[in-house]
Amino acid sequence: MKGHIVISKATIDRLPLYFRTLRQAQEEGVEIISSEELGRRIGVTPEQIRKDLASFGEFGKKGVGYYVRELIRHIGEILGLHRNWNIAIVGIGHLGWALANYRNFASLGFNLVAIFDVDPAKVGQKVNGVQVHHLQDLEMVVKEIGVQIGVITVPAEQAQDVANRLVAAGVRGIWNFAPIKVNVPPSVRIVSEDLSVGLSSLSYYLSRQLCDK
Amino acid sequence: MKGHIVISKATIDRLPLYFRTLRQAQEEGVEIISSEELGRRIGVTPEQIRKDLASFGEFGKKGVGYYVRELIRHIGEILGLHRNWNIAIVGIGHLGWALANYRNFASLGFNLVAIFDVDPAKVGQKVNGVQVHHLQDLEMVVKEIGVQIGVITVPAEQAQDVANRLVAAGVRGIWNFAPIKVNVPPSVRIVSEDLSVGLSSLSYYLSRQLCDK
DNA sequence: TAGATTGTTAATCGATTAACAATC
DNA sequence: TAGATTGTTAATCGATTAACAATC
Numbered sequence: 001m002k003g004h005i006v007i008s009k010a011t012i013d014r015l016p017l018y019f020r021t022l023r024q025a026q027e028e029g030v031e032i033i034s035s036e037e038l039g040r041r042i043g044v045t046p047e048q049i050r051k052d053l054a055s056f057g058e059f060g061k062k063g064v065g066y067y068v069r070e071l072i073r074h075i076g077e078i079l080g081l082h083r084n085w086n087i088a089i090v091g092i093g094h095l096g097w098a099l100a101n102y103r104n105f106a107s108l109g110f111n112l113v114a115i116f117d118v119d120p121a122k123v124g125q126k127v128n129g130v131q132v133h134h135l136q137d138l139e140m141v142v143k144e145i146g147v148q149i150g151v152i153t154v155p156a157e158q159a160q161d162v163a164n165r166l167v168a169a170g171v172r173g174i175w176n177f178a179p180i181k182v183n184v185p186p187s188v189r190i191v192s193e194d195l196s197v198g199l200s201s202l203s204y205y206l207s208r209q210l211c212d213k
Numbered sequence: 214m215k216g217h218i219v220i221s222k223a224t225i226d227r228l229p230l231y232f233r234t235l236r237q238a239q240e241e242g243v244e245i246i247s248s249e250e251l252g253r254r255i256g257v258t259p260e261q262i263r264k265d266l267a268s269f270g271e272f273g274k275k276g277v278g279y280y281v282r283e284l285i286r287h288i289g290e291i292l293g294l295h296r297n298w299n300i301a302i303v304g305i306g307h308l309g310w311a312l313a314n315y316r317n318f319a320s321l322g323f324n325l326v327a328i329f330d331v332d333p334a335k336v337g338q339k340v341n342g343v344q345v346h347h348l349q350d351l352e353m354v355v356k357e358i359g360v361q362i363g364v365i366t367v368p369a370e371q372a373q374d375v376a377n378r379l380v381a382a383g384v385r386g387i388w389n390f391a392p393i394k395v396n397v398p399p400s401v402r403i404v405s406e407d408l409s410v411g412l413s414s415l416s417y418y419l420s421r422q423l424c425d426k
Numbered sequence: 427t428a429g430a431t432t433g434t435t436a437a438t439c440g441a442t443t444a445a446c447a448a449t450c
Numbered sequence: 451t452a453g454a455t456t457g458t459t460a461a462t463c464g465a466t467t468a469a470c471a472a473t474c
Binding site: 221223224258260261264274275276277 | 448449
């Protein structure tokens with residue numbers, strides 16, 4: 001384990017792919033997998049996979065490959081998925097609703113423990129078994145339940161304010177879906193998903209194809 | 214315009230951010246913006262922005278900055294957003310529902326023209342004013358309406374089959390949300406969104422923070 | 427042992443940052 | 451003109467690819 005060497009962001013972003021693909025292989029009954037085969041399934045070179053994994057330890061067996069079960073456990077621990085994070089969704093519109101019902105999160109070890117909104121029709125209801133609280137109770141509930149990660153699915157105009165309140169209430173990470181830059185203190189991690197980026201880049205490449213003809 | 218120079222993927226992925234931020238600035242009444250100010254709003258260095266933009270042409274005025282209106286038009290054309298792409302969503306579960314109701318897409322020039330599902334309770338209904346067709350009519354409808362981009366929001370097991378059918382029906386791009394690798398012929402562009410990556414990487418960094426203390 | 431596959435070092439490639447001349 | 455800011459070239463940094471020794 002090379003503790004204080006900085007791992008590249010690109011490597012970290014590939015780990016969840018390894019994790020997911022290994023679990024799919026495991027379900028198929030695969031017990032040992034080579035970097036070659038794993039790479040084929042993901043669309044990444046075997047060298048890349050070996051290099052990524054080697055920066056955390058020696059998980060494979062030379063001449064054999066990787067034991068799927070073991071590797072899943074290792075990657076899970078590297079990603080901290082064994083910690084069972086408590087997450088809360090702020091803003092239960094269409095996207096918040098979709099995320100609240102997304103089964104994959106639970107299987108990754110994330111517990112949805114609270115939902116917040118301002119709509120009186122939604123407050124007091126349950127979504128996927130989880131209580132919807134009024135936004136004004138955010139600080140209280142976050143502290144009481146011990147929410148570590150806040151998910152922002154409110155409109156862009158309210159995103160910064162919600163982030164400020166989440167941070168003040170003590171969350172340590174924010175997963176932002178609002179299409180705007182959200183600033184947080186350096187002690188808080190923020191990851192933003194921007195759905196328009198993927199679609200726009202698709203548009204870019206399709207336009208080029210047309211021109212090239 | 215440097216037509217045949219290959220632009221880095223990183224640059225393409227930043228253009229939508231520039232586009233969005235410029236439109237926000239425009240709404241605030243900003244008419245001229247410097248790379249310094251634009252960079253501050255996005256969280257990117259001014260040099261980066263100038264370099265990205267310069268690979269497509271000379272859009273700025275030395276000593277002055279960029280005319281917001283003009284730059285928006287230029288970036289929009291580079292990204293092909295002026296083409297008004299027809300998109301179709303396959304699988305109207307929670308996520309498909311959220312995407313079908315996402316207003317930002319329309320504002321980027323994407324027209325949702327069809328939705329597909331297998332659930333008899335949904336087929337025949339309208340979502341956000343758009344007809345839900347049965348999956349078995351996919352080929353017919355895609356050809357008839359002229360869908361260029363297919364959005365896959367079905368479970369992982371069905372994703373590859375849906376992709377095959379979309380490709381056979383003539384779509385030129387696929388935006389995939391199923392958590393699995395989907396293979397398409399090289400003539401078709403595919404962009405995959407993997408929501409578990411962002412959340413898992415957040416988990417990684419939060420775990421590290423704990424250890425570092 | 428021979429064949430296979432890892433882990434690691436070196437070489438290459440690509441992207442970002444820094445510096446500055448051009449010019450509005 | 452002087453100040454400001456772009457566009458571009460050169461330098462640095464980081465990530466990927468290639469090659470191969472180690473070893474199961």
